[in-house]
Amino acid sequence: MNPSMRPDPSTLVARRHFFRDCGVGVGKVALGGLLANTMARGAVAGDANSLAPLKSHFNGKAKAVIHLFMAGAPSQLDLFDNKPKLAEYEGRPIPPEVVGSQRYAFIRPDSNCLGPRFKFTKHGQCGTELSEVLPHLAKIVDDVCVVKSVRTDQFNHAPAQIFFNTGFSQPGRPSLGSWVLYGLGAETADLPAFVVMSTGAGISGGAANWSSGFLPTVYTGVRLRNQGDPILNVSSPPGVDAKLQRDSLDLIGSLNRTRLEKEGDPEIATRIASYEMAFRLQTSAPELMDLKSESEATLKMYGCDPAQPSFARACLLARRMIERGVRFVNIYNEGWDAHSDVAGNLKNNCGKTDQAAAALVTDLKQRGLLNETLVIWGGEFGRTPMVETNPALGRSLGRDHHPQAYTMWLAGGGIKPGQTYGATDELGFHITENPVHVHDLQATILHLLGLDHERLTFHHAGRDFRLTDVHGNVVEALLA
DSSP states (O other): OOTTOOOOHHHHHHHHHHHHHHTOTTHHHHHHHHHHHHHHTTOSTTSTTTTSOOOOSSOOSOSEEEEEEOTTOOOHHHHTOOOHHHHHHBTSBOOHHHHTTOOOSSSOTTOBBOOOSSOEEEETTTTEEEETTOHHHHHTGGGEEEEEEEEOSOOSHHHHHHHHHHSSSSTTSOOHHHHHHHHHOOSOSSSOSEEEEEOSSOOTTGGGGTOOTTSOGGGSOEEOOSSSSSSTTOSOOTTOOHHHHHHHHHHHHHHHHHHHHHHOOHHHHHHHHHHHHHHHHHHHHHHHHOGGGSOHHHHHHHTOOTTSOOHHHHHHHHHHHHHTTOOEEEEEOOOOOOSSOHHHHHHHHHHHHHHHHHHHHHHHHHTTOGGGEEEEEEOSSEEEEEEEEEGGGTEEEEEEEEOSOEEEEEESTTBOOSEEEOEEOTTSSSEEEOOEEHHHHHHHHHHHTTOOTTTOOEEETTEEEOTTTTOOOOOGGGBO
């Protein structure tokens, strides 16, 4: 069970209808007490207490998460997992015994190998080896844990992105951020506790990546826009002052609460909370988005132009959100799907993201926030050791999707820094040491937050569900 011992809202509705429809006079009194009790626990999501901080299963080192999702899947072989042997094989077919029965969408299994596109160098006291297109990450590598042995069950972008975020390949399950809110509640009442930002064109998995699924919608991620009002219609129209806005919301809230009393529908409570949050956002959102208070040195460290949407601006905003009590921040940076010109793709994307990602870790550390903030960097899968070349599609010197092995890095929040964990074979095809399945990573993230992934459950459709479902193990070696 969840630490708050939240009852199933569907059973609450059933009890409510029983008392009301049977016409029992004491029903309304008893039901009012039941509602007050369950809402105090957050069971009926949406009121002021539904996201109140909750006690975790045990003391976790992390209080918040910033997930830098590199949508499209960066090539681990050109950024993190140096394979000199792959360079020797370049232009030759990959051995059939390596590929086995694996099939690909855009290349033949016997396609020629493609060696690393960039020079690798060891950095920091830990000696972690990184590509030359990650010069800023190289400066903070002693604060980072690089995991070279991540694997997933999914091969295509949308299902793989949804799988990483929800533990299931199809839409409909709660996202990682939603589970975290459900288990821990929020530390802020003035901003959404789960925020999503995007710094590219299109996310294959769409809103399913931050949906609350079958959890009440109060746990859904709130997407902020890159320009103008962070949320559409957050500004009042001309002629509507704060008093009129407050009076209107009070009237609407009264009507909604009357309906909630009759129906017991958690989504009505969510609607009440949404209106109240929107009202508070009219003050808090502009203050959050205004970077004038940030020093010139900080803006320079991130490479951020406050007036321009960018990954750097999103990372700086993420730090500001964490300072203000936001629990979970997703930043999606799309465009890493290098089916052609993998070298050009990586130069472009690393040029846009490397400085800001490193600055985020540095900034959190300087402000004393890194120990309690978990930073995650990575995509939905890796790229093939084999080259993708298809004149009909105008593709050359690219890499196809590779679910068997890829690399992510983590920092802060109880992660053991300055280590490289896991390994792949000499061609970077298979994991040879310490495999970390996506479910294992999900279990570890929850553990760092003080949540037991086997106990964080929600009863739905006749059974208890969890983020990792019936899978996953905490990777103890990653913990500080």
